[in-house]
Amino acid sequence: MDKEITIYDIAKDLGVSPTTVSRALNDHPAVNEKTKKKIYKAAMDMGYQSNVFASNLRSKKTNNIGVIVPRLNSSFQSSVIAGMEKVANEAGYNLIISQSMESEAKEIANTLTMFNSRVDGLIVSLASNSDNLAHFKPFIKKNIPLIFYDRVGSLEEILGVTIDNLNAAYQATKHLIDQGCKRIVHVLGNIKVNVYSERLKGYKYALLDHEIPYDDKLIIHADLNEEAGYDIVQKVKNLDKPIDGLFVSNDACAASCIRQLKLEGFKVPQDIAVVGFNNDVISRLVEPNITTINYPGYEMGEIAMKNLINHLDDKSESMLKTTNKITLRSELIIRESSKRKLV
Amino acid sequence: MDKEITIYDIAKDLGVSPTTVSRALNDHPAVNEKTKKKIYKAAMDMGYQSNVFASNLRSKKTNNIGVIVPRLNSSFQSSVIAGMEKVANEAGYNLIISQSMESEAKEIANTLTMFNSRVDGLIVSLASNSDNLAHFKPFIKKNIPLIFYDRVGSLEEILGVTIDNLNAAYQATKHLIDQGCKRIVHVLGNIKVNVYSERLKGYKYALLDHEIPYDDKLIIHADLNEEAGYDIVQKVKNLDKPIDGLFVSNDACAASCIRQLKLEGFKVPQDIAVVGFNNDVISRLVEPNITTINYPGYEMGEIAMKNLINHLDDKSESMLKTTNKITLRSELIIRESSKRKLV
Numbered sequence: 001m002d003k004e005i006t007i008y009d010i011a012k013d014l015g016v017s018p019t020t021v022s023r024a025l026n027d028h029p030a031v032n033e034k035t036k037k038k039i040y041k042a043a044m045d046m047g048y049q050s051n052v053f054a055s056n057l058r059s060k061k062t063n064n065i066g067v068i069v070p071r072l073n074s075s076f077q078s079s080v081i082a083g084m085e086k087v088a089n090e091a092g093y094n095l096i097i098s099q100s101m102e103s104e105a106k107e108i109a110n111t112l113t114m115f116n117s118r119v120d121g122l123i124v125s126l127a128s129n130s131d132n133l134a135h136f137k138p139f140i141k142k143n144i145p146l147i148f149y150d151r152v153g154s155l156e157e158i159l160g161v162t163i164d165n166l167n168a169a170y171q172a173t174k175h176l177i178d179q180g181c182k183r184i185v186h187v188l189g190n191i192k193v194n195v196y197s198e199r200l201k202g203y204k205y206a207l208l209d210h211e212i213p214y215d216d217k218l219i220i221h222a223d224l225n226e227e228a229g230y231d232i233v234q235k236v237k238n239l240d241k242p243i244d245g246l247f248v249s250n251d252a253c254a255a256s257c258i259r260q261l262k263l264e265g266f267k268v269p270q271d272i273a274v275v276g277f278n279n280d281v282i283s284r285l286v287e288p289n290i291t292t293i294n295y296p297g298y299e300m301g302e303i304a305m306k307n308l309i310n311h312l313d314d315k316s317e318s319m320l321k322t323t324n325k326i327t328l329r330s331e332l333i334i335r336e337s338s339k340r341k342l343v
Numbered sequence: 344m345d346k347e348i349t350i351y352d353i354a355k356d357l358g359v360s361p362t363t364v365s366r367a368l369n370d371h372p373a374v375n376e377k378t379k380k381k382i383y384k385a386a387m388d389m390g391y392q393s394n395v396f397a398s399n400l401r402s403k404k405t406n407n408i409g410v411i412v413p414r415l416n417s418s419f420q421s422s423v424i425a426g427m428e429k430v431a432n433e434a435g436y437n438l439i440i441s442q443s444m445e446s447e448a449k450e451i452a453n454t455l456t457m458f459n460s461r462v463d464g465l466i467v468s469l470a471s472n473s474d475n476l477a478h479f480k481p482f483i484k485k486n487i488p489l490i491f492y493d494r495v496g497s498l499e500e501i502l503g504v505t506i507d508n509l510n511a512a513y514q515a516t517k518h519l520i521d522q523g524c525k526r527i528v529h530v531l532g533n534i535k536v537n538v539y540s541e542r543l544k545g546y547k548y549a550l551l552d553h554e555i556p557y558d559d560k561l562i563i564h565a566d567l568n569e570e571a572g573y574d575i576v577q578k579v580k581n582l583d584k585p586i587d588g589l590f591v592s593n594d595a596c597a598a599s600c601i602r603q604l605k606l607e608g609f610k611v612p613q614d615i616a617v618v619g620f621n622n623d624v625i626s627r628l629v630e631p632n633i634t635t636i637n638y639p640g641y642e643m644g645e646i647a648m649k650n651l652i653n654h655l656d657d658k659s660e661s662m663l664k665t666t667n668k669i670t671l672r673s674e675l676i677i678r679e680s681s682k683r684k685l686v
Contacts (some may be wrong), residue, residue, distance in 0.1 A: 047481040050459050078421035094439045116393050137392040226624045255628040282568045285598040
C-alpha cells in the first residue's frame with residue numbers, strides 16, 4: 001500500500017494547522033463551515049482514511065453487526081438481509097454476513113469468527129440441526145446484544161423475532177378444510193426447527209377443531225426445494241387412500257409439487273387443493289397461482305435490526321432486556337390453487 | 344460491557360506465565376501441544392477475544408472484504424453473494440455487504456463507507472445509473488484491490504467478471520429465428536448498463552446475420568420485475584403488426600409476460616415463443632417451462648472472490664494487474680416456451 005495520508009499532509013497542503021484539520025474532521029464547532037468544507041474536500045481528494053483502528057481501540061466499537069443465516073441463496077433470506085441492510089446502513093452500521101449452510105459445526109465456527117471480529121451485535125437464524133446453542137454464551141457473557149429471527153432458539157434470555165407459525169398453519173389448514181378437503185398432507189422440514197414444529201401443531205389443532213382424525217402417514221418430511229416435488233408426489237401416490245389437500249411449508253416446493261401433480265394427471269385444485277408458505281414471487285407466477293401465507297421477510301429484517309441498533313444506541317430504551325418475543329403479522333392469501341368452492 | 348478477559352486472567356487461572364499464554368495463542372513452537380490445548384480451552388470458556396483492534400493497527404489489515412450490489416433482494420445477486428461468502432469464509436475473510444438500491448448517490452456513499460472502514464478489498468456490481476465512477480478512484484490510488492462483476496464499469500484498470508452477454512443474446516435470438524420467428528421483441532433494462540447494451544448488440548447482430556430488418560419499435564425498456572408483464576404485453580398488443588417472438592432479459596419478467604400473454608389469449612410458444620435470461624428457479628416451474636440462458640451467479644461470486652483473495656494473499660501471483668476481463672461460460676437451455684418446431 002502507498003503512504004498513508006495523514007492530517008499533517010492535509011494541513012500542509014492547505015496551509016492550516018494540523019489541529020484545525022483534526023477539529024474540522026471531527027466537526028468541532030471552533031472551525032467555521034467554510035474551512036470545514038475546504039478541509040473535507042481536500043481529505044476526499046487526497047484519499048484520507050479516518051483511522052478506524054485507532055478510533056475503535058478507543059471506543060471499543062467496530063460499527064459492524066454480524067448476521068448468520070442458514071443460506072444466503074434463498075428468496076426469504078435475501079429479503080430479510082435487504083431489510084436489515086437498509087436499517088443498518090441508515091444508522092451508520094455495516095453488515096458482516098456469513099452462512100451456516102444448515103450445519104451446526106459451521107454455525108459454531110461463524111459465531112466464533114464474529115466474536116473475535118468484535119461485532120457490536122449479532123443477529124442469527126439458526127441452522128436446522130443447531131440445538132446446543134452453547135456457542136452463543138460468550139456473547140451473553142460479554143453483554144453483546146444477540147437477536148434470533150425466524151428460526152429462534154430456546155435461550156430464554158434472547159429476543160426472537162418470528163411470525164405466529166402455529167396460527168399461520170392453523171389458518172392454512174382450516175382454509176383447506178373449508179374448501180371441502182378431508183385428507184390433507186402436510187409437507188415440512190426438520191421438526192427440530194421451531195418454525196416446523198409450530199406449523200405441525202397448527203395443522204394438528206385445525207384438524208382436531210374440525211373433527212378430522214390426525215394420521216401421521218400424511219406428514220411428509222422433505223428438503224423444501226424446487227426439486228422435491230417428484231419425491232413428494234410419489235409418496236402421495238403410494239398412500240393407501242387418495243388425498244385431496246396438500247399444505248407445503250414453502251412456495252418453491254409447493255410450485256414443484258403442483259408441476260409434478262399436473263404431470264401425473266391430477267387437477268389442481270379440483271383433485272388436490274394446494275397451499276404454500278412465504279408469498280414468494282413464484283407463488284404469483286405459476287399456474288394456478290398458489291394460495292399462501294404472506295411472510296414479511298423484509299419487515300422482519302428491518303425490525304430485528306432496528307431493535308439491535310436501538311439497544312446499541314440507547315441501552316435504557318432497549319427492549320432486549322425485557323422482551324422475549326416479537327411476533328409479526330402474517331396472513332393467508334387465497335388464490336386459485338386451493339379455491340374449490342364457487343361463490 | 345463487562346471487564347475484558349486478558350491473557351493475564353487466563354495465566355492466573357491456569358497457573359502459567361502470561362508469556363506462555365501469549366505464545367500459545369499465537370501458536371508459538373516453544374509451547375507444547377498439551378499446554379496449548381489447555382490454554383485454548385480456558386480462553387474459550389472464559390470468553391477471551393483476540394485483540395483485533397491492536398492487531399489490525401499493527402498489520403493494517405481488517406480481513407474484511409466489501410461487496411456493493413444494486414439490490415440484495417434478487418435471485419441472481421443472492422446466488423452471487425452465497426458463492427462469495429463461501430470462498431471468503433474458507434479463506435478467513437469476512438464479507439461486509441451493502442446495497443446501492445440502483446442509485447449512484449447511494450453507491451458513492453457506500454463506497455466511501457467501505458473506504459473508511461478500511462476493507463482489504465472491494466467487489467462491486469454497479470447501480471444502473473452509475474457512470475462517473477470517480478468514487479472508486481481512492482481505492483485505485485491506495486492500491487486497494489477492486490473488482491467489478493456482472494455490471495462492470497468502464498475503468499480500464501479494473502478487472503471485470505462477466506458472461507459474454509453479446510454472444511448469449513445472439514444465441515437466444517438465433518434460437519427464436521431458428522424456430523421460425525420473424526418479428527421478435529427484445530425487453531431489456533437501462534441501456535447505460537453494459538449488460539443490456541451488450542445484449543441489445545447480440546440481438547441486432549443475430550437479426551442482421553439472418554437478414555431480418557431491425558425495427559426499434561420492437562425494443563421495449565422496462566423494469567425487469569414480476570409486475571412488468573402487464574405493461575409489456577399491452578405495448579406488444581399496440582404494435583402495428585403482431586409479433587411472434589419475445590426475448591426478455593430476465594426470467595421473473597419473462598414468467599410475468601407469459602402469464603399475461605396467456606390471460607390475453609395468446610398461446611406460448613405457438614403464437615409467441617418466449618426466451619428468458621438467468622436460469623432462475625422460476626424458469627423451471629412456470630408453464631410452459633422457460634427457455635433461458637444459464638447464468639452461473641454462484642460461480643461468478645466464487646471467481647470474483649477467489650481473484651481478490653489471491654491478490655491479497657500473494658500479490659506476485661495476482662491476475663489483477665494483468666487481467667482486464669474474466670468471462671464465464673453461459674449457455675442456452677431450450678425448454679417448452681420456445682419450441683415450435685417438432686423434430
